[in-house]
Amino acid sequence: DGGITQSPKYLFRKEGQNVTLSCEQNLNHDAMYWYRQDPGQGLRLIYYSQIVNDFQKGDIAEGYSVSREKKESFPLTVTSAQKNPTAFYLCASSIVADNQPQHFGDGTRLSIL
Amino acid sequence: AQSVTQLDSQVPVFEEAPVELRCNYSSSVSVYLFWYVQYPNQGLQLLLKYLSGSTLVESINGFEAEFNKSQTSFHLRKPSVHISDTAEYFCAVSDTGGFKTIFGAGTRLFVKA
Numbered sequence: 001d002g003g004i005t006q007s008p009k010y011l012f013r014k015e016g017q018n019v020t021l022s023c024e025q026n027l028n029h030d031a032m033y034w035y036r037q038d039p040g041q042g043l044r045l046i047y048y049s050q051i052v053n054d055f056q057k058g059d060i061a062e063g064y065s066v067s068r069e070k071k072e073s074f075p076l077t078v079t080s081a082q083k084n085p086t087a088f089y090l091c092a093s094s095i096v097a098d099n100q101p102q103h104f105g106d107g108t109r110l111s112i113l
Numbered sequence: 114a115q116s117v118t119q120l121d122s123q124v125p126v127f128e129e130a131p132v133e134l135r136c137n138y139s140s141s142v143s144v145y146l147f148w149y150v151q152y153p154n155q156g157l158q159l160l161l162k163y164l165s166g167s168t169l170v171e172s173i174n175g176f177e178a179e180f181n182k183s184q185t186s187f188h189l190r191k192p193s194v195h196i197s198d199t200a201e202y203f204c205a206v207s208d209t210g211g212f213k214t215i216f217g218a219g220t221r222l223f224v225k226a
Contacts (some may be wrong), residue, residue: 101147
């Protein structure tokens with residue numbers, strides 16, 4: 001079955017450490033997204049990519065970085081510059097069109113030790 | 114800028130009772146509208162979408178939503194809820210000709226026995 005796989009499910013970070021969250025899709029979608037979810041705040045867009053080797057900042061990109069070297073993969077790095085990284089991170093993908101829904105992975109929960 | 118307002122952060126309801134989850138959006142231009150559902154520790158799943166045509170759209174599990182352009186609303190309804198409907202529900206909108214989807218803050222539906 002096609003879908004989006006995020007790993008790991010749970011991740012712990014020490015102060016000053018960078019961590020990378022994995023997102024892989026086999027839906028053949030060109031567009032991929034990263035969201036951060038905090039209680040009561042809905043989803044906030046971190047980065048998105050419409051095509052390989054190209055990506056754009058979302059609303060809260062500071063302290064995060066991404067790469068898009070392959071169509072199937074869109075890893076997110078949470079850097080030490082992100083001062084409040086504890087959150088639930090969701091990866092999504094879609095066909096590049098304004099009327100297409102997004103397909104989501106099951107998320108990674110990041111916590112600070 | 115486009116925005117989405119979900120008027121209730123939490124909605125408790127008894128099993129087999131009707132429910133309405135309210136959603137208003139800000140755009141005055143043509144939009145596409147979506148409702149997603151999120152179960153605990155999972156990603157979002159598409160529940161239903163309005164793209165064009167009939168203003169009443171239905172999902173396979175008994176939910177329906179009505180697009181009201183004059184009131185810029187897209188409320189979600191179900192005539193009789195089940196315990197298994199307990200989840201968080203997100204309203205989302207994208208502009209025609211645009212690319213990004215804007216999500217509301219979510220409404221937590223809690224169905225009591």
